[in-house]
Amino acid sequence: MKFKAVIFDMDGTLLNTIEDITDSVNFILRKYDMPERTLDEVKHFVGNSSVKLIERAIQGGRENPQFDQILSDYEAYYVDHCNIKTGPYKHIPELLKELKDRGYKIAIVSNKSMDGVQELKNVYFGEWADVAIGVTDKLQRKPAPDECLEAMKKMSVKKEDCVYVGDSDVDDMTAKNTGIPCISCLWGFRTKDELIAAGAGENAFVSDPLEILDLV
Incomplete structure (x- = not known):
């Protein structure tokens, strides 16, 4: 690992x-x-x-x-109304289950409200996610490192123990500001060209969630 x-x-x-x-x-x-x-x-x-x-x-x-x-x-x-058409991307449940089976800790950090994050975490990822953090008055939203640092604190892990996975330039900046590596996924809201243009060119890119298993 x-x-x-x-x-x-x-x-x-x-x-x-x-x-x-x-x-x-x-x-x-x-x-x-x-x-x-x-x-x-x-x-x-x-x-x-x-x-x-x-x-x-x-x-x-x-x-x-x-x-x-x-x-x-x-x-x-x-x-x-956050869970009417929403659902996990293909292979995300399999990825999270395998990560947990291998002994990884899993956190979710989001610029959604804390209520929205907790609602969706409980519905989809409650059995896998150790920590889920959304926007609060006490934490600066991403790309500030606050949410990631709070997640690390709750999981009792150090920076060198962590990797970040996200789909946007904000995620890339969040990882950089936190001081941890970033894996950029290409099934989300940004294309590879958009991510590279935004400065994420040095990241590992994945087109399927299960590819992450080979990178962590």
Whole structure:
């Protein structure tokens, strides 16, 4: 074993959440009489938290006088509708089971709200994930290292024991800021070319979750 723990991003890495996110965004946009967004647009809005998602999705962005209320409405709606079309990517359950069978510790870190992270973790990964961390008032969101460091603390592992797995440039920056290696997965919300252009060219790239078993 090269590592003792694997830290996973959630959206676009473990779970294909984009349809539920898009549907929730468009519900809120309709509520406020704003034009809806396509799935591909929303795919490029996600990664930096619901704050950035709504800022990018609504007219006027953060300067919209209704921004705080729109954000609050979105977060409340999404928590109640986060598991309608969402599901794990192919081979993710098999990957997590095999990692646990081999003795690895598993963490999930996400820029979702803590409520959303816990809801989805309990539904899909409760038997495998040792730790699941979302956005709180006490932790800076990714790409700050706070969530990863908190996960390491809870798992009682050191940096040199950990590897990060994610699908976006935010994940690459999170791993770099934490000081741990990153495996970039190509089944999520960014293409390999987009990741390389964003500075992730030195990462290992995987096209199927089971390939991760050969890298950890």
